[in-house]
Amino acid sequence: MNRIVKVIPERWTRRGEAAKDKNGRTLVIWGAIPGEKAEVKLVHEGQNQDFGLFEGTPEPSPFRQDIPCDRYSVCGGCPWMHLSAEGQESSHRDVVREKLDEVGLANVALGEWFASPDGLEEFRHVIKVGVGKSDQGSLRVGAWGRRDRRIVPIPNCNVAHPSLTATMRALAHHVRELKLWQYEPETDRGVLRSAILRRSRTSGEILVTLIAGRWVKSITELAEAVSTQVPDVAGFWVHFNDDPGNAIFRPDDEGVIRCRPVLGKETIEEELCGVRYAVGPTDFFQTNPAVAELLYKRVIERLDLTRETSFVDLYCGVGGYALQAAPHVGFAIGVEENQGAVLRARDAAQKNGRNAEFVAGQVLDVLPEIGKRLAGRRPVVTVNPARRGLESGVIEGILELRPRQIAYVSCNPAALARDLAAFAGGGYTIEKVDLFDMFPNTPHVETLTILNSLDEDEGPERAPRRKVVRKK
Ligand SMILES: C[S@@+](CC[C@H](N)C(=O)[O-])C[C@H]1O[C@@H](n2cnc3c(N)ncnc32)[C@H](O)[C@@H]1O
Structure with missing residues (x-):
């Protein structure tokens, strides 16, 4: 081992290394860039996969930059720190494109790139x-x-x-x-x-x-x-x-x-977009609040919300999109499995004077109950699941509600592509995918996609009755 080989890697791995596939084997290289000639020190030979470390290049990629951290290779938390901001954007676009193409969604366009307002350093909260x-x-x-x-x-x-x-x-x-x-x-x-x-x-x-x-x-x-x-x-x-x-x-x-x-x-x-969220010891909350604010604003901008809209926010955390949408819609409800987060969301609804209800439970279990509340009215739904994407049965449960529009916020392009393909098969067109730099220096990216129902039937108009909430 520790032999030096010369390769041009072709793709990114899920973990942010560069990779070259050849004769059924994959060489995974820490610190390399797809398309850039690399001298690689081989450090481990596995059954189907070898591992190497980038040692140098005769022709640096225009995306390569000096690494600003001396623990880059030891920690490994920022595998794309050797890429400039342009290089990171371009690589995120490539990965999302590849995942959409793999599931037959080559016609879905990539939309805007929202950079991290706090930059590529000191943004993590x-x-x-x-x-x-x-x-x-x-x-x-x-x-x-x-x-x-x-x-x-x-x-x-x-x-x-x-x-x-x-x-x-x-x-x-x-x-x-x-x-x-x-x-x-x-x-x-x-x-x-x-x-x-x-x-x-x-x-x-x-x-x-x-x-x-x-x-x-x-x-x-x-x-x-x-x-x-x-x-x-x-x-x-x-x-x-x-x-x-x-x-x-x-x-x-x-x-x-x-x-x-x-x-x-x-x-x-x-505080994001005028709503003050409370975050408790076990709650999920966005890592990069400055980007989260851009994302929340964009979700509301891209959806067609009116006072007649019934708004359903699935995987809502401490109140997420339901609290943002509440002033624009007739009825807003959020679903979240973490009971503490649901208490925080209810409290935030009171304190911010936003008319939104929150239900504690698994999305799959709560969907039929929401269907009964809607009584045939066609909602607008947001989904923002964990990395694995939507669990088995959830897409069918959402389709039962016959949403007019769906906003899918995802941190995993592979799971997003799989779920979008299923919604496309269920009668939805897919608008462009916006990208948000929530996790700079990593292969992870947040995306927002809007889906529109092909079924033009309006359904009953009036939103369900809601409780009156006064600001505390
Ligand atoms: C990616 S976070 C999104 C939270 C929120 N939309 C936001 O912007 O802060 C996903 C949330 O879904 C919740 N969750 C995960 N699986 C769930 C399930 N099966 N049913 C309900 N909530 C779930 C998690 O507890 C977490 O709060």
């Missing part, structure tokens, strides 16, 4: 931090490394907001001081697994959610020490998960993801 051990057995806090997912310290992360990086450093220091060892589910030894750090771009406040295998008193000392060192830390909570496996949260027998308060507030607030 959510980071996940792992707890582990070094080879020498010392306690480590940091990111999951590129090569073997072991924890690597990242004292200066380029893409996280500086106050989140400061919180991560404080956490790392005090976790080591207090000897809060990594929790091992196999032996039920140790304490901590990971932490989620979120910052509000609106207020600057930070919410820390620790994931622990058990409670120990020094978790309180940890919270006090970190919040003293970083005064922006407004809340510190702990969720217990002693299950083996990689899932961060473990819902209890009632399906609720519970958390124990350690210090300070339960929620921080983020």
Whole structure:
């Protein structure tokens, strides 16, 4: 191994490496760019796949740039940091195009590119931090490394907001001081697994959610020490998960993801397009709020909403599109599985004076109930599922509602393409796909696609009755 080969990779992998397929084998190259001549050091030979590291090129791609981070190859969290902003946009367009073409949607156009208003650095307002051990057995806090997912310290992360990086450093220091060892589910030894750090771009406040295998008193000392060192830390909570496996949260027998308060507030607030959202310790909220604001605005702009519209927001998180659409429509309802997020969404509806209802449950289970409420009225639906896309049966459930329009917001072009093809088969035309740079320096991209029903039957007009909500 460690032989040098010369190749021109042809495509991106899902994880953001460049790849060359030949004779049934794939060479996956860290740091290369499709179309650029590359000298590659081979570091691993697998059954069907070999792995290599980009060593140099005689003709750099116009998209290549100097990498602004000295931990690029160790951490691996930003595989496209060697691409300029233009290179990243072009590569995202290529990947989305390829996925649409693969499912026979070559006629669907790509639309606008929405760049990250905060740039390609310091835009992240959510980071996940792992707890582990070094080879020498010392306690480590940091990111999951590129090569073997072991924890690597990242004292200066380029893409996280500086106050989140400061919180991560404080956490790392005090976790080591207090000897809060990594929790091992196999032996039920140790304490901590990971932490989620979120910052509000609106207020600057930070919410820390620790994931622990058990409670120990020094978790309180940890919270006090970190919040003293970083005064922006407004809340510190702990969720217990002693299950083996990689899932961060473990819902209890009632399906609720519970958390124990350690210090300070339960929620921080983020304002997007005039709505103040509250975000709790286990809620999903967008990583890059500046891009989320562009996305929320665009969803409302591209949909045809009137006071007669019934608006259904599936996978709504803490209120997402339902709260944005409420002033424009006759009836708005959101569906979300995380019960805490639903409480936050209801509260935000009250506080922002927006007439929207929220239902806790699985989208698949709640769709028939929504169908009954609509009683034949044709809604406008938004879907914003997790990376896997729409679960089995959900597309059929949505088609039963006969939506006039659907807005599909996706962070996974492969799942998006699969689901769009199914909607096209169910009688929908697909408008252009807009792209949003929610996750700069990575192969991940957020997209917005609008689908229109071919069936012109208007259905009954009036939206369902709704509760009157007055601003608190
Ligand atoms: C990508 S997030 C989108 C949240 C929201 N639209 C926003 O903009 O913040 C997906 C959300 O769907 C929820 N979710 C995942 N699977 C679900 C399901 N089967 N039924 C209901 N909600 C689900 C998650 O808890 C998460 O809040």
